[in-house]
Amino acid sequence: MVGLYERDAKALSRMSFLRFFPQAVIGGDGAYLIGEDGRRLLDFSAAWGAASLGHSHPALRAAVARALASQAGASHLSSANLPAVELAEKLLSIVPQRAAGRVWLGHSGSDASETAARAVVAATGRPRIISFKGAYHGGTVGSMAVSGHPVQQGVPKAPGLSLIPYPNPYRDGGEHAASESAIAQLEDLLSGPAPPEEVAALFLEPIQSDGGMIVPPAGYFRTVEEICRRHGILLVVDEVKVGLGRTGTLHAFEQLDIEPDIIIFGKGLGGGLPVSAAIGPEAIMNHKPAFSFQTVHGNPVCAAAGLAVLQTIERERLADNAAEVGQHLRDLLQRLKNTHPIIGDVRGRGLSIGIELVADRTSKEPAKIEAALTIYRAFELGLVLYYVGVNSNVLELTPPLTLTKEQASEGVALLDQAMSDVMSGRVDRSALTAFAGW
Numbered sequence: 457m458v459g460l461y462e463r464d465a466k467a468l469s470r471m472s473f474l475r476f477f478p479q480a481v482i483g484g485d486g487a488y489l490i491g492e493d494g495r496r497l498l499d500f501s502a503a504w505g506a507a508s509l510g511h512s513h514p515a516l517r518a519a520v521a522r523a524l525a526s527q528a529g530a531s532h533l534s535s536a537n538l539p540a541v542e543l544a545e546k547l548l549s550i551v552p553q554r555a556a557g558r559v560w561l562g563h564s565g566s567d568a569s570e571t572a573a574r575a576v577v578a579a580t581g582r583p584r585i586i587s588f589k590g591a592y593h594g595g596t597v598g599s600m601a602v603s604g605h606p607v608q609q610g611v612p613k614a615p616g617l618s619l620i621p622y623p624n625p626y627r628d629g630g631e632h633a634a635s636e637s638a639i640a641q642l643e644d645l646l647s648g649p650a651p652p653e654e655v656a657a658l659f660l661e662p663i664q665s666d667g668g669m670i671v672p673p674a675g676y677f678r679t680v681e682e683i684c685r686r687h688g689i690l691l692v693v694d695e696v697k698v699g700l701g702r703t704g705t706l707h708a709f710e711q712l713d714i715e716p717d718i719i720i721f722g723k724g725l726g727g728g729l730p731v732s733a734a735i736g737p738e739a740i741m742n743h744k745p746a747f748s749f750q751t752v753h754g755n756p757v758c759a760a761a762g763l764a765v766l767q768t769i770e771r772e773r774l775a776d777n778a779a780e781v782g783q784h785l786r787d788l789l790q791r792l793k794n795t796h797p798i799i800g801d802v803r804g805r806g807l808s809i810g811i812e813l814v815a816d817r818t819s820k821e822p823a824k825i826e827a828a829l830t831i832y833r834a835f836e837l838g839l840v841l842y843y844v845g846v847n848s849n850v851l852e853l854t855p856p857l858t859l860t861k862e863q864a865s866e867g868v869a870l871l872d873q874a875m876s877d878v879m880s881g882r883v884d885r886s887a888l889t890a891f892a893g894w
């Protein structure tokens with residue numbers, strides 16, 4: 457019998473693949489995926505954070521079943537429907553006043569970022585946007601145009617885009633030095649090539665996740681906010697991967713002590729269903745009717761899923777769980793550093809964690825192949841996680857927010873074993889030839 461993974465390769469376009477090992481799943485249960493071979497795989501990725509409640513959470517199943525039992529149309533494009541209105545009202549109630557104007561609902565972090573990028577320019581009449589090197593805001597033309605991730609090299613950028621460095625304490629000489637030099641470059645940009653009165657917005661990730669799970673230096677974004685306020689530059693905060701409880705607070709930006717003008721949600725908002733949101737002041741997010749729409753946005757099924765996710769995060773206190781289990785996980789991972797010299801840095805907030813692998817702790821040379829081999833071996837042992845980073849050497853942990861301490865410990869034991877196997881040469885490099893990664 458032909459396996460699922462082979463059928464997938466023969467039927468689906470690899471343009472949409474980002475594969476690291478031959479994973480084929482037929483079901484899921486909480487923090488576990490069920491492989492076609494019957495194995496239970498502990499999921500430390502949750503599909504890059506999208507499966508925020510884990511797999512088959514009862515609240516999500518019930519909400520989707522209810523919305524489908526008597527489906528209130530398929531879109532809010534030309535008709536109001538209750539789940540879309542309820543989701544929008546809920547979102548307005550959880551964001552700071554400054555942003556609580558109007559909600560634009562979409563399907564993905566990409567379409568929400570793209571809509572925000574278009575709206576800030578159109579509504580302010582300012583043609584420029586500032587964003588960060590290494591930033592990932594999406595995979596559509598308009599969201600790639602304001603991103604700085606090397607996987608999108610060669611893709612045209614927005615004509616008014618300027619990319620500035622994201623301060624990296626591990627690689628840029630510690631928190632203070634990293635922050636100072638990044639601020640200096642922002643100030644240079646504004647006093648030269650990008651006159652502030654021409655800049656509509658600055659797009660930021662509270663943790664630069666696809667760029668390498670980089671946690672910004674304390675106080676850095678406060679200074680960025682001050683500079684932006686001085687010049688009337690809007691702050692667009694992309695909470696797509698690390699928002700909605702993942703960092704241990706409801707919003708990741710709370711820990712930066714800043715107030716966004718516009719907030720982007722995606723991934724975890726739908727708990728695995730496609731729903732995203734861009735939320736901001738009426739003057740921007742109500743710019744013009746029919747300015748940015750797709751046929752089934754605000755469809756009642758995905759909207760109901762989004763509302764159920766938000767309610768479940770509150771009811772089950774999942775932000776608190778992320779803080780507590782995340783701390784436990786980081787403690788265990790810090791301990792792994794003692795036995796695995798390949799671990800250069802362990803960092804993160806709550807259940808957004810990065811483990812940077814280096815060939816040498818002094819030179820910090822990225823251990824790219826070892827990162828790919830480690831997650832390959834982890835998968836063989838029963839643990840799912842992927843890597844990120846502009847150097848492809850940072851293991852990324854974004855498990856379901858429902859993860860327990862026991863599951864965290866179980867996963868770290870598997871990762872420990874995987875690293876030992878890789879470092880002792882027990883994992884064949886040729887295993888990687890079929891997997892391009894990124």
Ligand SMILES: *Cc1c(COP(=O)(O)O)cnc(C)c1O
Pocket residue numbers: 563564565566567569592593594595661665666694695696697722723
């Ligand atoms: C994944 C991601 C996006 C894009 O979301 P998609 O659902 O892939 O369109 C945008 N911003 C950040 C920070 C992300 O991690």
